[in-house]
Amino acid sequence: MPSVCFYFHVHQPVRLKRFSLFDIGREPGYFDEKKNAEILRKVAQKCYYPANNLILELIERFEGRFKVSYSVSGVFLDQAMDYEPKIIESFQRLANTGCVEFLSETYYHSLASLYSEEEFFEQVLDHMLLIARLFGQVPNVFRNTELVYFDYLAHLIKRFHFKAVLCEGWDAILGWRSPNFVYETQGFPVKLLLKNYRLSDDIAFRFSNKDWKGWPLTADKFANWVHSINGSGQVINLFMDYETFGEHQWENTGVFNFMRHLPAAILRHPDVDFVTVSEEADRYHPVGTLSMPYPVSWADTERDLSAWLGNEMQQATIKAVYALEEKVKDTRDLELLKTWRQLQTSDHFYYMCTKWFNDGDVHKYFNAYERPHDAYIYFTNVLVDFIDRVEDFLAGMKVANKQQEAPRIVFEAPVADLNIPVPGIDLPVPGVELPNAVARQLGQVGRAQ
The missing domain is CATH 1.10.8 (Helicase, Ruva Protein; domain 3)
Known part of the structure; x- marks a missing residue:
């Protein structure tokens, strides 16, 4: 029987002000801090707090047999620290269970992987440092913005020695193959963990659609779909936005109640278990390689950019x-x-x-x-x-004649008190100018044994 891997993405953008032509040269700020704080607090009450409490409840009820993985953007974390720091505390409680894994991504939820290798590298470093500081974990699985993956991305992330990268299990790429297996990238070998978009979207998009033939979706019905994959897959990757719970699918749709009963329904089969993304990568050998020469995302019907x-x-x-x-x-x-x-x-x-x-x-x-x-x-x-x-x-x-040589200061985080090693990151990285401040920080973290 396959393992089940829940992965949730957590992100809120910083929204711009209605910045008019007449504001150019006059308005000091670009971002609508009032609106950003208002939206973050609203979604926190509808999604983040109740969803985190539910996940913690499930982990404790099943004594660690239920596990999940998160990718949390730096943009989200910055806003949470500014406007609603108790959100960070609720994620820290999850991190402390040992059943929750945090992934790496670009700090600013950007498309830098398509435009600038240096900027991509620096944002990933910054994000890793923030995750280590807040949650005491050094990510070893990567998730690119909007699940964008293409062959060259494996070349970019090899510098971090990630063991796996997430991507969309899109039919046009897979052909006759199934998303319920672990694959490997072409060129530099990194494991590819593919989203089962049909089962994922049944929860994320179709759950409350009364015109959908699968409505109403119950925990038992979904568990039967999972169990039906017996013998024809290693894993079932359920990847979705965390805001599915309470924001995209409102509480009155029953989505929280569905999730509350789902682990028990899935675990009724004795051969099924839940894994984090790292556990999935460690446990299962790739069945073959996949090539995506052009970027594939998880967005829209085209799954492109x-x-x-x-x-x-x-x-x-x-x-x-x-x-x-x-x-x-x-x-x-x-x-x-x-x-x-x-x-x-x-x-x-x-x-x-x-x-x-x-x-x-x-x-x-x-x-x-x-x-x-x-x-x-x-x-x-x-x-x-x-x-x-x-x-x-x-x-x-x-x-002012201030054009003398000086190091680029990209990220200054209070990481000197960390007691977390950062294994496997090449310093210096060939072909990329590593900012001195970041190099010093990673050196401090790496030596803190």
Whole structure:
């Protein structure tokens, strides 16, 4: 019988203000802190607190036989620490059970893997440091933003010696093969853990749909679907947004009650168990290799990048953002660097999506604006203002003759008191300029035996 692996992604973007043309050069801040705090607290009450309490209850009830994995964006964690720190405490209680694993991802939920190797590398390092500091774990499995995977990503993450990477089990890639097996990347060998999108989406998207032939979905019914895979798979990877519970599927749909009874229903079969992503990678040998020469994501019916890069507005703005990398890092200014990275968050470009057919309802639900063109206008205005700020800063440096050599300061975290080793990270990394501050931090962590 296969193992069951629950993986949840936790993320909330920092939303922009309605930044008008007349705000350029006048408005000091770009982000709607009031709105961001309001949304985070609302979702915390509907999802994060009740869902975390339920997961903790299940872990304790089944005495560690129930396990889950999380990927929590740095953008989310920053907001939680600023607006609702008790959320962090609730995740720390889960971490302390020994039945919860935290994955690595890009700190700012960005598409840096497509545009800048250096920036991708630095964001992953920053995120690993934050997870270690908050939850006492060093991630050894990677999940890219929006589950984007392509062959070259294996080359990028090999520098961290991750044992596995998550990706979508998409039919167009798998062909006759099943997502219920562990595979291996082409080239540099990293295990590929594939989402069973049919069973995952039964919970994440179809649970409350009364027109769906599987409605109403009960724990026993879903467990029978899991048990039916007996003999035809190693694992069943149920990957979904954590906001499925209470936010996308409201409490009155019965989704919490469904989850409360699901582990018992699945564990009725004596050969079934729950595993974290690392346990899955350790236990099962790959049955073959998979190649994805072009990026595959978990979004929309196409499973490609069109949700973020499908039109000229999206393509132009994201290219303009990454074109600023050298200048922003030359400023060696932490505030400008953080703002630039916040502008990389993929949600900004998702809001500009103009696909309104099969995926229209999904894009409308997640959009912070009435029209995608509004998202483009506000983002462009912010970008124009930010470019002016960067240029003015560099001009001031030149006038003050401050262009002497200095290390790039990318991340300063209080990690000296950590007692956690970071095994297997190559220092220095060939082909990538490792910021001195980060190198020192990883050196401190690695020596703290």
